[in-house]
Amino acid sequence: xxxxxxxxxxxxxxxxxxxxxxxxxxxxxxxxxxxxxxxxxxxxxxxxxxxxxxxxxxxxxxxxxxxxxxxxxxxxxxxxxxxxxxxxxxxxxxxxxxxxxxxxxxxxxxxxxxxxxxxxxxxxxxxxxxxxxxxxxxxxxxxxxxxxxxxxxxxxxxxxxxxxxxxxxxxxxxxxxxxxxxxxxxxxxxxxxxxxxxxxxxxxxxxxxxxxxxxxxxxxxxxxxxxxxxxxxxxxxxxxxxxxxxxxxxxxxxxxxxxxxxxxxxxxxxxxxxxxxxxxxxxxxxxxxxxxxxxxxxxxxxxxxxxxxxxxxxxxxxxxxxxxxxxxxxxxxxxxxxxxxxxxxxxxxxxxxxxxxxxxxxxxxxxxxxxxxxxxxxxxxxxxxxxxxxxxxxxxxxxxxxxxxxxxxxxxxxxxxxxxxxxxxxxxxxxxxxxxxxxxxxxxxxxxxxxxxxxxxxxxxxxx
Ligand code: PMP
Numbered sequence: 001x002x003x004x005x006x007x008x009x010x011x012x013x014x015x016x017x018x019x020x021x022x023x024x025x026x027x028x029x030x031x032x033x034x035x036x037x038x039x040x041x042x043x044x045x046x047x048x049x050x051x052x053x054x055x056x057x058x059x060x061x062x063x064x065x066x067x068x069x070x071x072x073x074x075x076x077x078x079x080x081x082x083x084x085x086x087x088x089x090x091x092x093x094x095x096x097x098x099x100x101x102x103x104x105x106x107x108x109x110x111x112x113x114x115x116x117x118x119x120x121x122x123x124x125x126x127x128x129x130x131x132x133x134x135x136x137x138x139x140x141x142x143x144x145x146x147x148x149x150x151x152x153x154x155x156x157x158x159x160x161x162x163x164x165x166x167x168x169x170x171x172x173x174x175x176x177x178x179x180x181x182x183x184x185x186x187x188x189x190x191x192x193x194x195x196x197x198x199x200x201x202x203x204x205x206x207x208x209x210x211x212x213x214x215x216x217x218x219x220x221x222x223x224x225x226x227x228x229x230x231x232x233x234x235x236x237x238x239x240x241x242x243x244x245x246x247x248x249x250x251x252x253x254x255x256x257x258x259x260x261x262x263x264x265x266x267x268x269x270x271x272x273x274x275x276x277x278x279x280x281x282x283x284x285x286x287x288x289x290x291x292x293x294x295x296x297x298x299x300x301x302x303x304x305x306x307x308x309x310x311x312x313x314x315x316x317x318x319x320x321x322x323x324x325x326x327x328x329x330x331x332x333x334x335x336x337x338x339x340x341x342x343x344x345x346x347x348x349x350x351x352x353x354x355x356x357x358x359x360x361x362x363x364x365x366x367x368x369x370x371x372x373x374x375x376x377x378x379x380x381x382x383x384x385x386x387x388x389x390x391x392x393x394x395x396x397x398x399x400x401x402x403x404x405x406x407x408x409x410x411x412x413x414x415x416x417x418x419x420x421x422x423x424x425x426x427x428x429x430x431x432x433x434x435x436x437x438x439x440x441x442x443x444x445x446x447x448x449x450x451x452x453x454x455x456x457x458x459x460x461x462x463x464x
Pocket of ligand 1: 163233
């Protein structure tokens with residue numbers, strides 16, 4: 001019997017899940033009490049659960065299902081590749097067609113001289129690679145003391161030991177004695193929450209200049225790289241002020257610091273261009289990709305290296321590699337995904353049609369009594385929930401209390417939005433249509449109305 005096709009009723013599935021399955025980023029006992037929702041199938045932007053509900057997925061899974069769910073072409077590509085060559089590695093004097101073809105395709109799509117690809121199975125692994133590559137690059141250049149990587153508080157770069165260390169999530173650092181040595185942090189360019197009385201542009205500049213101050217504090221001869229997401233995703237879709245990135249770029253160039261752009265979310269169309277660094281005018285030395293590379297259908301990630309770095313690393317033994325790096329099935333699926341993104345002009349449609357349509361509707365949410373700012377870039381957006389529109393103050397209640405209330409209302413109204421503290425965020429499949437955007441906004445609005453009613457009833461509309 002196929003246990004997956006003939007599954008038992010929802011409560012039994014939940015009981016099995018609670019007994020044996022530990023969920024990431026979850027309080028598992030609390031989840032067991034509530035019972036996780038069981039997602040059983042999906043098509044386009046729509047998920048179906050085991051109770052038959054149709055849920056609009058305004059998060060594209062975890063920011064990854066860029067071409068939408070249910071594309072047979074990707075299933076066919078996987079099946080074909082599994083029959084022909086289900087697995088082989090590229091460690092010891094061998095290669096295979098899907099890996100080399102995908103590497104060439106990524107080199108063609110990536111900007112400037114980002115021409116060399118080192119594969120991984122996801123974004124965290126690729127950032128582990130980046131840490132080692134950046135340090136090895138400087139060691140091979142005769143500057144082994146250049147081993148410090150500067151990152152930002154509230155950045156997300158993954159959950160492996162290096163990924164979580166590079167990230168600036170204090171809750172993650174608290175588990176497992178992180179960060180590892182050699183990582184330094186500066187503040188994030190989050191004007192809404194931290195900008196005080198400054199203008200967004202002055203604040204953006206000031207936050208960028210923290211990088212220069214940190215480089216001087218550590219010693220320029222000790223800094224290997226700066227890593228950042230073009231637009232912070234998991235931190236709450238924080239779109240930096242325009243002055244921010246040009247100043248960061250200037251500082252990296254001045255001190256010859258490698259710039260690592262973590263494009264795991266921003267890559268493959270999310271911001272309206274192939275890569276976030278094109279939207280934001282960044283010239284990185286390394287980019288991290290994953291998620292949208294395969295639209296999440298199979299796990300794959302990669303580091304894409306500029307010629308400057310690749311030339312140095314090609315001349316030494318690379319003592320690093322993952323069993324599933326460049327997995328043939330993952331590469332075949334990714335190639336098919338990129339073909340669809342290109343041939344169906346999905347990114348152009350985002351840029352010219354659907355993102356501008358969504359932007360108008362999303363920004364109008366700022367008029368809701370529970371919402372302060374509503375920001376969006378391409379197909380990633382956030383709204384700040386707050387008790388007082390005039391002051392940008394946060395709630396007196398513990399951070400995240402109101403966000404959770406709103407997220408639960410979304411869940412009940414069959415729309416997946418995520419809460420980050422008291423921000424609500426979206427990142428829908430890039431294939432979402434204007435009609436589906438109307439549904440997304442309608443469900444988001446009802447959820448905000450219901451959350452507002454509850455927040456008021458609970459006496460939480462109070463600034464802290
Ligand atoms: N970097 C960024 C910017 C991410 O958003 C994520 C995942 N959300 C990662 C790295 C980690 O990727 P993965 O979960 O595939 O390891």
